[in-house]
Amino acid sequence: MIAGIELGGTKTVVATGTADGQVMEEWRFPTASPDETFAQITGWLRERGTPGDIGIAAFGPLGVVPGRANHGQLLATPKPGWAGFSITRALAAAFPSARLTLETDVNAAALAEARLGAARGLDDVAYITIGTGIGAGILSGGHLIHGALHPEFGHLKVPRMPGDSFAGVCPFHADCLEGLACGPAMAARWGAQAADLPADHPAWNTEAWYLAHGSLSLLGIVSPARIIIGGGVSQASGFHEKTGALLEEIAAGYFTPLRQTPYVVAPALGQQAGIIGALLLTDRHTGPSNP
Amino acid sequence: MIAGIELGGTKTVVATGTADGQVMEEWRFPTASPDETFAQITGWLRERGTPGDIGIAAFGPLGVVPGRANHGQLLATPKPGWAGFSITRALAAAFPSARLTLETDVNAAALAEARLGAARGLDDVAYITIGTGIGAGILSGGHLIHGALHPEFGHLKVPRMPGDSFAGVCPFHADCLEGLACGPAMAARWGAQAADLPADHPAWNTEAWYLAHGSLSLLGIVSPARIIIGGGVSQASGFHEKTGALLEEIAAGYFTPLRQTPYVVAPALGQQAGIIGALLLTDRHTGPSNP
Numbered sequence: 380m381i382a383g384i385e386l387g388g389t390k391t392v393v394a395t396g397t398a399d400g401q402v403m404e405e406w407r408f409p410t411a412s413p414d415e416t417f418a419q420i421t422g423w424l425r426e427r428g429t430p431g432d433i434g435i436a437a438f439g440p441l442g443v444v445p446g447r448a449n450h451g452q453l454l455a456t457p458k459p460g461w462a463g464f465s466i467t468r469a470l471a472a473a474f475p476s477a478r479l480t481l482e483t484d485v486n487a488a489a490l491a492e493a494r495l496g497a498a499r500g501l502d503d504v505a506y507i508t509i510g511t512g513i514g515a516g517i518l519s520g521g522h523l524i525h526g527a528l529h530p531e532f533g534h535l536k537v538p539r540m541p542g543d544s545f546a547g548v549c550p551f552h553a554d555c556l557e558g559l560a561c562g563p564a565m566a567a568r569w570g571a572q573a574a575d576l577p578a579d580h581p582a583w584n585t586e587a588w589y590l591a592h593g594s595l596s597l598l599g600i601v602s603p604a605r606i607i608i609g610g611g612v613s614q615a616s617g618f619h620e621k622t623g624a625l626l627e628e629i630a631a632g633y634f635t636p637l638r639q640t641p642y643v644v645a646p647a648l649g650q651q652a653g654i655i656g657a658l659l660l661t662d663r664h665t666g667p668s669n670p
Numbered sequence: 671m672i673a674g675i676e677l678g679g680t681k682t683v684v685a686t687g688t689a690d691g692q693v694m695e696e697w698r699f700p701t702a703s704p705d706e707t708f709a710q711i712t713g714w715l716r717e718r719g720t721p722g723d724i725g726i727a728a729f730g731p732l733g734v735v736p737g738r739a740n741h742g743q744l745l746a747t748p749k750p751g752w753a754g755f756s757i758t759r760a761l762a763a764a765f766p767s768a769r770l771t772l773e774t775d776v777n778a779a780a781l782a783e784a785r786l787g788a789a790r791g792l793d794d795v796a797y798i799t800i801g802t803g804i805g806a807g808i809l810s811g812g813h814l815i816h817g818a819l820h821p822e823f824g825h826l827k828v829p830r831m832p833g834d835s836f837a838g839v840c841p842f843h844a845d846c847l848e849g850l851a852c853g854p855a856m857a858a859r860w861g862a863q864a865a866d867l868p869a870d871h872p873a874w875n876t877e878a879w880y881l882a883h884g885s886l887s888l889l890g891i892v893s894p895a896r897i898i899i900g901g902g903v904s905q906a907s908g909f910h911e912k913t914g915a916l917l918e919e920i921a922a923g924y925f926t927p928l929r930q931t932p933y934v935v936a937p938a939l940g941q942q943a944g945i946i947g948a949l950l951l952t953d954r955h956t957g958p959s960n961p
Binding site for chain 1: 731735745794806808810811813815816817818819820821822823824825826827828829830842843847883886887888889890891892893894895920921922923924925926927930
């Protein structure tokens with residue numbers, strides 16, 4: 380039996396399925412305390428059998444590199460009760476023989492879109508999500524990128540849009556990419572939620588400017604063959620085309636990968652990307668990961 | 671017999687040595703036309719034996735992903751005579767049974783510094799070089815990053831230093847990172863070569879600002895455990911400390927990898943990084959790469 384878990388800040392998804400990403404049965408429920416949430420997950424799974432493989436896509440910051448002391452642990456998250464909680468230990472207590480494979484939610488979504496979604500067949504893909512914050516998952520040469528921790532894409536800096544004097548909302552950096560372009564930044568700039576701003580509102584030009592510059596940084600550092608932009612604040616009609624056109628303009632003919640069009644696209648798997656990614660992870664188990 | 675080749679825009683190095691990066695014998699000479707240069711390389715090697723493995727670190731743009739049609743080829747380089755030249759074909763003609771492993775010069779230098787130099791023992795390392803241009807090689811989770819082409823780090827954009835109105839020298843983008851901070855940009859800004867600017871000249875504050883912001887983009891995208899800055903325009907005393915301090919300031923306590931200090935360092939292998947990296951590549955052969 381193969382299981383997938385998507386652990387989000389507000390909702391959790393647990394599923395049974397296949398290592399090639401087919402969901403057989405799934406349950407979505409609000410994320411509660413760590414103990415309660417994992418009791419619900421393991422209880423639901425136990426009713427269905429004993430999983431041999433479990434793929435987990437979780438919010439972060441999270442120890443994702445097998446062999447490091449913090450592997451499987453939630454790190455310095457502001458979410459009450461979760462900092463220091465070991466996901467792998469909780470699952471190993473319930474299913475001692477299961478093989479666990481753990482990833483950040485954005486990396487799992489990047490993998491799912493690369494295998495079954497908007498970047499099908501590509502091995503070099505970046506997946507940006509814009510919501511309460513801005514994050515990115517990266518598949519590079521078929522490997523998911525971790526680095527020393529894992530990327531905190533939203534907190535890099537890009538040039539200001541000419542004439543933009545908005546202070547930014549990031550409590551650490553004020554005007555980093557996230558501080559200028561996340562959902563709360565849009566709400567503070569325009570006095571309305573992103574979902575309520577019409578597609579021809581100037582807000583989307585500003586948003587496209589910052590996302591095009593963030594995409595240019597991805598191009599210069601990991602050279603993806605396609606960039607997917609998802610998340611709640613990306614759903615205005617024409618937003619991906621606008622961002623792609625601006626990216627092409629600022630790239631000024633320089634970056635070869637841009638010749639593949641469309642280069643900036645919407646996700647194809649929508650809300651399912653995380654749980655599909657979690658199932659796909661079970662095929663990428665690289666060694667003992669139980670605590 | 672194991673051979674390494676470093677093919678640079680102005681100089682070429684050919685060596686015999688070991689797969690763990692020990693140079694036994696090497697020859698440096700000016701890079702000429704493709705045919706002439708490769709006749710010199712293969713002639714020198716033939717006098718010493720028949721290499722079973724050859725690692726090649728070359729300038730770019732370059733097809734580096736095994737299995738792609740352009741593998742082993744110099745792509746749209748402005749260097750006269752080199753665009754379209756197949757390095758792997760030239761070497762396979764001379765040594766049909768040799769296994770060839772090919773990388774960009776910056777990736778080879780990143781690998782060499784990670785194995786034997788300033789980032790010894792780390793699997794997540796970025797190597798920035800500042801000279802005529804600005805480039806970066808990246809080792810991530812032990813894998814060298816290629817992406818759809820390979821990173822063109824110098825051409826991403828970062829915020830202007832407050833008060834800086836220099837137009838930039840990049841013929842494509844004017845004020846991309848390379849346009850604002852490469853060697854020719856320094857010369858145009860200050861009317862002197864970088865090597866002639868004293869360590870307390872304000873030029874180095876400007877240079878540190880741009881490199882700190884470029885480093886922040888690396889942190890946000892590949893989360894390296896250490897960043898090495900090399901190349902001709904990085905040798906002023908205190909430049910790495912200055913860049914590291916500024917990076918810490920703009921990161922504002924956010925990025926965990928920065929807790930490892932020093933985080934921004936000078937290379938340890940100097941001029942030898944490329945050829946040592948070429949030898950190390952012979953240990954990373956992943957499949958048939960002869961054309």
